[in-house]
Amino acid sequence: DQQVKQNSPSLSVQEGRISILNCDYTNSMFDYFLWYKKYPAEGPTFLISISSIKDKNEDGRFTVFLNKSAKHLSLHIVPSQPGDSAVYFCAASDYGGSQGNLIFGKGTKLSVKP
Amino acid sequence: EAGVAQSPRYKIIEKRQSVAFWCNPISGHATLYWYQQILGQGPKLLIQFQNNGVVDDSQLPKDRFSAERLKGVDSTLKIQPAKLEDSAVYLCASSLDGGRGWNEQFFGPGTRLTVL
Numbered sequence: 001d002q003q004v005k006q007n008s009p010s011l012s013v014q015e016g017r018i019s020i021l022n023c024d025y026t027n028s029m030f031d032y033f034l035w036y037k038k039y040p041a042e043g044p045t046f047l048i049s050i051s052s053i054k055d056k057n058e059d060g061r062f063t064v065f066l067n068k069s070a071k072h073l074s075l076h077i078v079p080s081q082p083g084d085s086a087v088y089f090c091a092a093s094d095y096g097g098s099q100g101n102l103i104f105g106k107g108t109k110l111s112v113k114p
Numbered sequence: 115e116a117g118v119a120q121s122p123r124y125k126i127i128e129k130r131q132s133v134a135f136w137c138n139p140i141s142g143h144a145t146l147y148w149y150q151q152i153l154g155q156g157p158k159l160l161i162q163f164q165n166n167g168v169v170d171d172s173q174l175p176k177d178r179f180s181a182e183r184l185k186g187v188d189s190t191l192k193i194q195p196a197k198l199e200d201s202a203v204y205l206c207a208s209s210l211d212g213g214r215g216w217n218e219q220f221f222g223p224g225t226r227l228t229v230l
Binding site for chain 1: 162
């Protein structure tokens with residue numbers, strides 16, 4: 001049973017436009033959420049995170065929104081650039097309970113076309 | 115600062131053979147993780163060490179997988195004997211401290227294992 005779901009395997013966006021990547025979760029104990037970015041033949045790299053006490057966190061072109069009642073989060077990239085083309089993984093953690101272990105979604109492959 | 119190092123980068127073996135992967139975490143990082151990433155899936159935690167002790171190995175198939183971190187630094191993950199379904203990328207990650215709370219995990223480039 002998947003606790004973290006990314007239902008869109010791929011997304012294609014034009015350069016300069018907004019990219020919106022979505023993630024849903026089922027475990028109400030999750031209280032910390034992260035986005036990782038992965039290029040081919042490299043390990044995932046941390047992008048941005050959000051605690052469950054917030055509903056928005058911004059870092060440059062990247063903004064993560066959290067809707068706890070809907071158990072949904074999204075990553076917005078504005079404006080999108082060709083270098084953003086990668087696989088994006090949503091991950092969640094039971095920050096206050098577990099050892100900080102991360103549960104990952106299956107990923108969404110973003111293609112930003114020039 | 116050097117990142118997480120892993121070797122080998124690629125490995126091809128036949129089923130029922132053994133294989134071992136090596137990981138050197140970022141200097142000073144107490145917590146080390148091994149993940150398995152099957153094609154089309156997200157990384158799945160196999161085992162977590164804090165220093166040289168096992169914190170969580172609940173998802174490690176212990177009949178064929180083993181891992182150790184003897185001196186609290188480097189770690190090896192072994193599969194014996196390998197099955198076709200073990201074909202995956204094996205990722206090592208480290209963080210400054212585990213325990214209660216979240217610390218950023220830094221990932222190595224992974225080892226791509228193909229079992230024929």
